[in-house]
Amino acid sequence: MTDKRPDLKDVNERMRGLLARTTHGRDDFEDLVIVPVFAVIVALIFGALIMLATAVDLPTIGRSFVALAVGSVGSLSAWSETLTASIPLVLAGLGLGLGFRAGLFNIGAEGQLLMGGLAAVVAGFSLDFLPMVLHLPLTLLVGALVGALYAAIAGFLKATTGAHEVISTIMLNLISFRLLDWFLRQPFIQREGRSDPISKDVPPSAELPRILDFIDVNLRLHAGIFVMLAAVALVYWMLFRSKIGFAFRASGENPDAANYAGMKAAFIIVLAMGTAGALAGLAGATQVQGVLGRASPGFSAGIGFDAIAVALLGRSHPVGILFAGILFGALEAGGRQMQVDAGVSIDLIGIIQALIIIFIAAPLLVRSIFPWGFRKRRKGGEA
Amino acid sequence: MDVELRGLTKRFGSVVANDHVDLQIRAGEVLGLLGENGAGKSTMMNMLSGLYSPDEGEILIDGKPVKFEGPGDGIEAGIGMVHQHFMLVPVMTVAENVVLGVEPTGRFGHLDIKKARAQVEEINQKYRLHVPPDELIEELPVGIQQRVEILKVLFRSADVLILDEPTAVLTPQEVHEFFGIVDTLKKAGKAIVFITHKLHEVLEISDRISVLRQGRITGEGDPKTLTEADLAEMMVGRPVSFTTAKEPAKPGRTMLEMSDVTMLDEADEMLLDHVSLTVRSGEVVGVAGVQGNGQTELVEAITGLERVASGKIVFDGDDITTASVRERHKMGMAHIPEDRHKSGMVDSFTVAENMVLNSYYSPYYSKGWAIDWQKVNETAARYCVEFDVRTPSVFLPGGALSGGNQQKMVVARELERETKLVVASQPTRGVDVGSIEYIHERLIASRDEGDGVLIVSSELDEIMGLSDRIYVMYDGKIVAEFDNTGGKADRNAVGLAMAGAHEGEAA
Known part of the structure; x- marks a missing residue:
């Protein structure tokens, strides 16, 4: 078999066979689509049970789910709110997902987002002499850059001293909260005539324009959605098409093999953390430039933590993260409506989000609750 | 206790993993079970331990059919498995590991460690296993850890012991001791199934041999009348050559030269102790040695995975002592790593x-x-x-x-x-016979194209069969060098050098 050279026609035939794309198996489909869908359904059911347990009557529960649906996807305005809320979630989630792919468990999106957002505000009001075509992108870029630098601290510590990124990013989050408070009281940043910590406004030339205001001026969806979509495409390209993404993924999956292949671990750690921070910083910048217009204490509102859930739910895949971010945006927007219409606390949304993550993390649990839709697992597994 | 398999069949989807397998396991006998990876050995053993249930056929213990429902049923019936990958808790003692799951308890349901220790010691004595019951597992060498695994199944009163590739992790000396233990167990009336793909071992230790290929028993026989070639043919389904055919080497220019290279670990212990060696183009140089004598570090130094403390490494005329892995790779160095799962x-x-x-x-x-x-x-x-x-x-x-x-x-x-130097570390570890033959041919082909080839292996047969020149490593040092042109090196002398005797001929 090895002693005779196969003839050319045979070789071509075999190569064609090897290059035929494998179709995705049913297992992949179950893992990527059915499990998340069921997880969301189970989480909503549990949410209802929790409302029951806290003495909410059935009609109110019914009304709150209607409000959740109407408030998230029931109208143009609902869609606008859903997408607006999803922009920073997707951006920060992309950064975290990219880090996960490279084997870095970055908890620091919240801090990176705060620092990036603050930097964008400062760049916004201090560069207001620039025309919008320069001012707007430059402000976004400053936000991304500062987020990247802030995250790179944790990367640098890991690369040089081995400090674990989970610990160092949590600490950097805490530092960022206080740092933000301090900055907001500096005369250069604090708004004139205010004694509370609040920044000057982002001038119109650095604002992300609302893109649906020709229909209704109250629709808040802003141009940040294009930034978000571009980021999804860019991260996809980076992870699965580029050379550096190949090194990221190899390091994440098997650091020893990456080392063997001549990839430089320290360089990859710092670069992956930096890229993740840039995306989180960008999330902060779009939030201040598109929605808030200024920085105030805690303006990140936990987006950086929700983004961890988004990245996990999206399986660290850019397209998955896009859908997961929109789902979380919908829960956010619908939750507000729920509070208004049914008087149910928006905290319930937090519980539902947490339940979704638990069920995603435990696919076997979902499989056992829902026997339909799943092909039976072969007993015992492989030969 | 005798065990018989009759027409045992197991299918996974369209794949028939076991196809009407008949097998007899008898008390006081060692059955050698040979087969390539994927031949169906594991499936068969998993049916014996109760993990899988057969689609057809039956298992008889002492003539009576039994039905296993779950993974615990095999050991319950007296069939114990010793897996290739140990299942021990490293931070617990030998005795604690042995009793884990079936702990002897005192009156209040608490663990009676004294009783446990005494029971372990009793089995230890009876089968002369020489395992220290109070040592922590992580402190013990691999060979002793394996005996702890054997002790575990004996403690659960197994009469049939299934040993899955037990020698894969052992040094030649440990293999020798291990065979002694197998002999003791056999004399005590235990039935042993010895699964392996090493032909000479199965010939040495077995009383009977069965060969499995593509789920079917393709050969059975008596080790006294069978040869390695017979067994290999049964395993692969075609004649296999053991000696890689090769022309005499035509050594050319020096491809790799290490002079006085030392490497230290974090505690400043010598891992490589003033190692000097050369590899020329067009020759295969083998590095023999019992595992853990600096071969891993030698390869790391050559390929740039670890920095050396002193000394010089020259690759085809260029000093690469401080060059990165990628630089060396670009210059034409190929590296087949010792553990493909870990790093390859x-x-x-x-x-x-x-x-x-x-x-x-x-x-x-x-x-x-x-x-x-x-x-x-x-x-x-x-x-x-x-x-x-x-x-x-x-x-x-x-x-x-x-x-x-x-x-x-x-x-x-x-x-x-395009390569100039091939560094191959354990190139055929955990690989079936057919693939071994092929990989060896390709390495010789690289040599014949003018590459320098350095093979590091703990399989002495591999080193003897492929190398034109042999270095022996012991305790971080090169202790001997042999000319092996035409296979003329003395196998015994190489073996002695591997064991640390400082007598080698100068090249």
């Missing part, structure tokens, strides 16, 4: 991605900052055909391939480039 491949990456694991950055595969996947995939498909890597598609994860095919994938990646 990424299991979740596709075959195509694994094929370019260390050359993805090269201009050939690039379009600017992006990888030209079209080219990668085509190259990978060509390599698969060229090196007989059996996979239905290059888009399958590398981890889904069998061991032999994974290794061929790694070998293809390393040898199908």
